[in-house]
Amino acid sequence: MPFIEETDLLDLHKDIEKSQIINERLLDQIKFKNKDLRRVRIQRNVLVGITTLFILGIIGLTSFSVGVNSSNNQQNNLLVSIDSLDAIKARIDNLKEQNQELSLVKEFYLAKQFLEKEKIYSVQVKSFVDNNVTLTSDALTNTLFVKTNPFYAYSLGTFETLEEAQKFRKQLVNIGFEDAFVASYKDGERLQIEDPF
Structure with a gap:
């Protein structure tokens, strides 16, 4: 075995310790x-x-917000659609009323043209000395107010046939117009007094 000196051994221990x-x-x-x-x-x-x-969290909050907004938008769109439907229905009702009014005006003018061109029958209910009668109106299509010298005759109903006028005269007599009679008219003038029966 080799021999190691103590100093070397101590140095070696020191090195090992280090x-x-x-x-x-x-x-x-x-x-x-x-x-x-x-x-x-x-x-x-x-x-x-x-x-x-x-x-x-941001993604969830964003998707929730988008979902709420889209559902609110859908609800708002639905409300807008309902409001729009109500507005459209109101407009349709308004147009129907206007159409009915126009139909009445059309009927009025057609009746006026008919009265002026064709021989018609009407039931005279009264005659007046003055033209100062408030019973007549141009808007009434089924009335006649005609000058028959020296009187102004007031007649109700405009009929194409004598039979229709006679039936109407009977109804007027039954409610109290006992002096009512049927007369024929053409071009706004009375032609003759017709047979009441």
């Missing part, structure tokens, strides 16, 4: 770095988790 101290320090530094790395990793994971939750 190496052990350096190794322990290095191990301590590794442990410290590992703790540091774990802490940084945990912080990073927490930060990633919080960021992910934040992004998911």
Whole structure:
């Protein structure tokens, strides 16, 4: 076996001790770095988790808002549609009323033209000395107010046939117009007094 001197052995022990101290320090530094790395990793994971939750929350909130807005828009569109339908129905009703009024005006003018061109029959119910009678109106299509010298004759109903006029005369007599009689007219003038029966 070889021989080692004590000083050399002591130096060798010192070197080993130094190496052990350096190794322990290095191990301590590794442990410290590992703790540091774990802490940084945990912080990073927490930060990633919080960021992910934040992004998911924003996405959820945005989709909820969009859903609420689209449902509100659909409800608003539905309300607008209902309001529009009500407005359209009101417009249609208004147009129907106007159409009825125009039909009445058309009937009035057709009746006036008929009265002026054709021989018609009417039931005279009264005659007046003055033209100052408030019973007549141009809007009444079934009335005649004709000058028959020296009187103004007031007649009700305009009929194409004598039979229709005679039936109407009977109804007027039954309600109290006992002097009513049927007369024929053409071009706004009385032609003759007709047979009441």
